[in-house]
Amino acid sequence: MELKYGASREKPREDAAMQRFRGHRVGQFIHWGLYALPAGRWEGKDVEFAAEFLPRVAKVPQQRWEALANDFTLADFDAERWADTAVALGARYMTITTKHHDGFCLWPSAHTDFHMGNTPSGRDVLGELVAAYEARGIDVNFYYSVLDWRHPDWRFTLENDADNLAFARYLDFAMKQLEELAERYPSVKGFWFDGTWDESVKANGWWTWEVERMLKERLPGVVVNSRLRADDLGARHVDSNGLLMGDYESGYERRLPEPWDRSVAARDWEACMTIPQASWGYHQGPWAQSTLKHPWDVVDMIAHCTSLGGNFLLNFGPRGDGSMAPAEVEIARTVGEWLAVNGEAIYGCGYAEGWDYPGWGYFTRDSSTGKVFAVVTRAPASGRIRLELPTGLELVGLRLLGSGEYPFKGLADSVFEVELGGASNAGPRVFAVETSALAHPASEKEPNPDV
Numbered sequence: 001m002e003l004k005y006g007a008s009r010e011k012p013r014e015d016a017a018m019q020r021f022r023g024h025r026v027g028q029f030i031h032w033g034l035y036a037l038p039a040g041r042w043e044g045k046d047v048e049f050a051a052e053f054l055p056r057v058a059k060v061p062q063q064r065w066e067a068l069a070n071d072f073t074l075a076d077f078d079a080e081r082w083a084d085t086a087v088a089l090g091a092r093y094m095t096i097t098t099k100h101h102d103g104f105c106l107w108p109s110a111h112t113d114f115h116m117g118n119t120p121s122g123r124d125v126l127g128e129l130v131a132a133y134e135a136r137g138i139d140v141n142f143y144y145s146v147l148d149w150r151h152p153d154w155r156f157t158l159e160n161d162a163d164n165l166a167f168a169r170y171l172d173f174a175m176k177q178l179e180e181l182a183e184r185y186p187s188v189k190g191f192w193f194d195g196t197w198d199e200s201v202k203a204n205g206w207w208t209w210e211v212e213r214m215l216k217e218r219l220p221g222v223v224v225n226s227r228l229r230a231d232d233l234g235a236r237h238v239d240s241n242g243l244l245m246g247d248y249e250s251g252y253e254r255r256l257p258e259p260w261d262r263s264v265a266a267r268d269w270e271a272c273m274t275i276p277q278a279s280w281g282y283h284q285g286p287w288a289q290s291t292l293k294h295p296w297d298v299v300d301m302i303a304h305c306t307s308l309g310g311n312f313l314l315n316f317g318p319r320g321d322g323s324m325a326p327a328e329v330e331i332a333r334t335v336g337e338w339l340a341v342n343g344e345a346i347y348g349c350g351y352a353e354g355w356d357y358p359g360w361g362y363f364t365r366d367s368s369t370g371k372v373f374a375v376v377t378r379a380p381a382s383g384r385i386r387l388e389l390p391t392g393l394e395l396v397g398l399r400l401l402g403s404g405e406y407p408f409k410g411l412a413d414s415v416f417e418v419e420l421g422g423a424s425n426a427g428p429r430v431f432a433v434e435t436s437a438l439a440h441p442a443s444e445k446e447p448n449p450d451v
């Protein structure tokens with residue numbers, strides 16, 4: 001059907017900026033704002049919900065929440081140290097919350113009084129972060145919440161003309177803030193929009209289309225997530241013709257494509273993930289701190305995303321004083337050490353066409369060399385994995401990354417077995433899989449009939 005505000009293309013972007021973003025595979029998400037000060041605790045009680053939702057869940061009066069800006073001293077904020085955490089993680093890009101749902105801005109915005117300029121330090125947090133990360137060759141993306149609990153013209157629904165007039169003023173305010181971000185920080189590589197699920201935004205697909213157009217006009221190459229977009233009829237992420245809006249699908253929040261499904265690989269996409277079970281902002285309570293993910297589970301998620309052609313954005317929630325939480329830094333270090341040895345199977349890699357899901361982990365393929373990797377994240381109890389190659393291929397070499405040539409046994413045409421031995425304390429093993437065409441015509445693999 002004819003859409004004025006639908007998808008702007010039918011196929012994935014193939015320009016250099018998008019190829020760069022796609023090849024990054026691993027990003028660092030950062031949620032930092034006033035919510036890091038109470039850190040999930042209000043009036044002496046732990047609020048067992050996402051820390052960045054505290055003002056809503058604890059029904060904090062607006063003035064009391066705004067007063068937190070006076071305590072936002074940045075006593076231990078050091079952009080260089082944050083950027084060093086991204087290097088330790090092996091992240092190739094970082095996405096920072098410029099403004100979350102509470103409306104507080106990490107830059108001195110000319111369009112509101114609720115920003116860093118009106119805090120004791122007055123520091124331009126965004127400016128310091130862009131400089132520190134880009135000095136280390138890490139691209140910076142901006143998260144921006146369209147949802148704004150504080151702005152008087154924000155509306156969840158549009159019930160009457162007064163609502164429409166107010167929300168038009170709000171959309172104008174948000175557009176001006178986005179123009180301001182593009183103007184002040186022109187080296188930014190992408191925008192990650194959030195808070196676009198309400199009826200008010202869905203009824204203004206034109207505005208979401210205009211935002212994407214404006215950013216791409218001012219910042220050629222900039223990458224925009226699908227979560228910004230609604231079409232003429234209010235369809236989100238994917239328009240009413242089934243075409244992806246924005247440049248990559250961003251619906252995977254605290255979840256990955258389950259079950260593993262090769263159809264996901266048809267689009268660019270990114271999954272974002274918390275380190276605690278369910279808080280993006282730092283939450284000091286045992287409800288969050290007792291649920292931190294194991295580094296090897298993070299590695300599994302990274303390989304899962306890569307195997308389906310997606311990026312993985314791991315979230316860090318710095319504390320109220322600006323320091324990174326030690327437990328999160330430790331996870332970053334462990335994952336980064338794994339990537340330092342095995343990143344060859346992740347960076348610049350994606351879906352391995354023709355290689356079935358093996359169950360014990362994932363196959364990935366280097367998008368430029370075609371080299372295939374086996375990432376073993378769930379070693380079977382048998383201590384061995386079965387490598388089933390696409391029909392007509394035979395295994396000519398196996399290289400354990402970080403180690404060297406590795407033995408294997410042929411069981412049948414295109415079926416091989418690899419003894420893993422005990423668990424590795426260096427985390428999931430990765431093998432580079434070298435194949436060649438079978439000398440004799442391969443017998444077709446027995447298809448599994450629909451029994």
Ligand SMILES: C[C@@H]1N[C@@H](C(=O)NCc2ccccc2)[C@H](O)[C@@H]1O
Nearest residue numbers: 031050052053100194195253272280
């Ligand atoms: C990337 C995440 N998206 C924001 C969000 O509102 N997600 C939906 C949500 C709804 C209810 C509880 C927590 C999160 C979260 O606060 C993070 O910023």
